[in-house]
Amino acid sequence: MSLQFKRFSVLFLLLLLLLAVAGTSSSATLEELVGTDRAAALSGPEPITEAQLKDPQPRLIPMDAGLRRFVDEAMDALDPSLFVESLSLYKKPPSAAEPWTEAERNALYNETLAISTLAGIEYFSVSRNRMRTFYETSTVIDGPETKKPLTDPVYTTPPAELRIYARQKDLTFGDNIYQYTYYTRTDALIFVQENLSPMSVGPISVVRKNRLRSIIAVIDAGDSLLVYVASMAKAASFPGMNERAGRSFTNRAEAILTWFSVRAGTAFEKAKAGASS
Template sequence: MRTGIFSAAALAAALLLFTASALSADPLASRVPADRASALVRGEEFRRSSAGREADLAWAPSHPLAARVQSDLRSEEPDVVVEALYLWKKPRSASPEAELLAVYNVLRAVGTLQGIEYWSASRRTMRLFYEESWRVVSPEDQTRVPDQRLTSLPPSETFTVWQKDLSFGGNLYRLDYRTSPDGVLLESVNLTRMYYKFVPVAAPGALKVRVLALNTDEGILFWAVSSARAAVVPGVRGKLEDSFGNRAEAVFRWFASSAADTWKML
């Protein structure tokens, strides 16, 4: 009889432990070193740039999707790399599945990027970043497609977007999404030649922006990596690095604002 009671109690405890584990994400310190995790929780942000033979990554999270980015970047051998790391603190917790779907739908809503602003350090003022941003049918058919919210998380997805920003003008991009049980990787690559004030800086496929959003117990770890094989023109590389940094920060602020609204519905 005592054995039966003990077994029932042990089973109940095990089920409770399993349920608690299933309803929580992994700790932030399992994705980044403990000192960096503490800094992120305090609200610190990380940003660095590198160029030429020194172009590399320093803040990649410990995750298979991040390892994929590192491998791809090594094979691409870019001339410029700008890396940024942020943490968005969740206002409350829901199931990991619901949280990740919310993150995916935020990153998928490219139309909401239109009108976002960034801080211009040189002008010491906020400036318009994306003048236009929307999904299109294909590179050949640029009919506008409205944003849609998904009700389940796909393993992968690809579509084309049109975006016009102050740095590079209007261009077509391919967006590739990949998911894991606790993360979403977004990869953007230019499909059209890019110019900076009429100066060609990147051939089609030469500029890539990657965003990895990982669900952790403390919040959403947001890792942004911009890279390019770009024309080396005096004065342009610095502008390119500044633009990449502005892009990362503006996209994170957009993500944080959109996620805050989305979390209210969880």
């Protein structure tokens, strides 16, 4: 056997090994993402939530460098006066894979793109002491200027980054335009919401244009999905307004977590059906 052939054989084997490693999906454990104590706390039925109004800093954020960068960049841009975090755990169905398959991740991606399904979700209103509709209407649009309604997008293969626009009528903050940017990773889905119109309560302007960010991360954690929500805003300062807004944002974040649980269940069912067909 010639020396040249031996070298070619070794290089070929190394290439196969690299391709095998590249094609293997892996996920961090829950304990690696949030620590042992917080992992135990997440085993309960309620999400962990926290609201900060003065010199806020992320306290519930998972140990994920990419997610941390998104949150830090948003905080640097806004210098928020209101910061709300929620952390919850979605237990995968028994039929789901550990870590998730590409088909399961893609199904989850498309379910989070289903902006129209946000219409009608409810949250607990502190001021009214009862459940109240969050978004009365929620529609994907072609752009912030023309506002032409579109159907929810669906992708066979999610792009690494995608930007869409939505028009959502909030019974508290009115009819507003938002930008959603979606990021896809092997082990996570992250999307960022930003307001493109000022948000008002009646005649009072509460949050100016581009002064709200909501970051939602869905991270694969083996037999579960770790869901992190961070909502922050540079809000107008009125006596008692920030405290009231903090409670409202906390309850709204929990409503989004409930919405995601429903969408995740649908996604895993679709992935299962696709695998068996």
